[in-house]
Amino acid sequence: MIRLTQARNSLPITIYGIKNCDTMKKARAWLDGHGVGYDFHDYKIAGIAKEKLKQWSEELGWETLLNRSGTTFRKLPDADKAGLNEKKALALMQAQPSMIRRPVLDLGGKLLVGFKPEIYAKEVRSSAVRTFD
Numbered sequence: 001m002i003r004l005t006q007a008r009n010s011l012p013i014t015i016y017g018i019k020n021c022d023t024m025k026k027a028r029a030w031l032d033g034h035g036v037g038y039d040f041h042d043y044k045i046a047g048i049a050k051e052k053l054k055q056w057s058e059e060l061g062w063e064t065l066l067n068r069s070g071t072t073f074r075k076l077p078d079a080d081k082a083g084l085n086e087k088k089a090l091a092l093m094q095a096q097p098s099m100i101r102r103p104v105l106d107l108g109g110k111l112l113v114g115f116k117p118e119i120y121a122k123e124v125r126s127s128a129v130r131t132f133d
Contacts, residue, residue, distance in 0.1 A: 017102035043097030
């Protein structure tokens with residue numbers, strides 16, 4: 001039997017996003033196809049903790065997290081889009097998690113935002129270790 005375990009701190013891989021997002025479907029299919037175990041955190045069901053967003057922002061920058069090209073952001077009133085800073089952007093993402101760029105993949109020590117198969121191939125494999133029973 002082959003089992004994948006997390007090399008970094010034995011933390012599970014968690015993918016954050018929205019179930020019906022096309023990019024999320026591709027990322028989850030990639031993980032499934034490569035036998036990578038993960039937890040799925042659906043923003044629509046579970047929301048996102050303010051502390052988690054702040055942590056991500058400190059690590060990645062709020063500009064990386066904010067999905068400005070999505071429908072939710074584009075439909076915001078101009079006043080909400082004007083003068084964006086970290087505090088305002090985090091409040092918007094907290095209130096409407098669909099404004100967070102997807103997926104966010106937490107490898108237990110490293111975060112990836114968005115989905116590119118070549119990056120997943122490099123980063124996910126380097127953080128998962130195959131063990132044989």
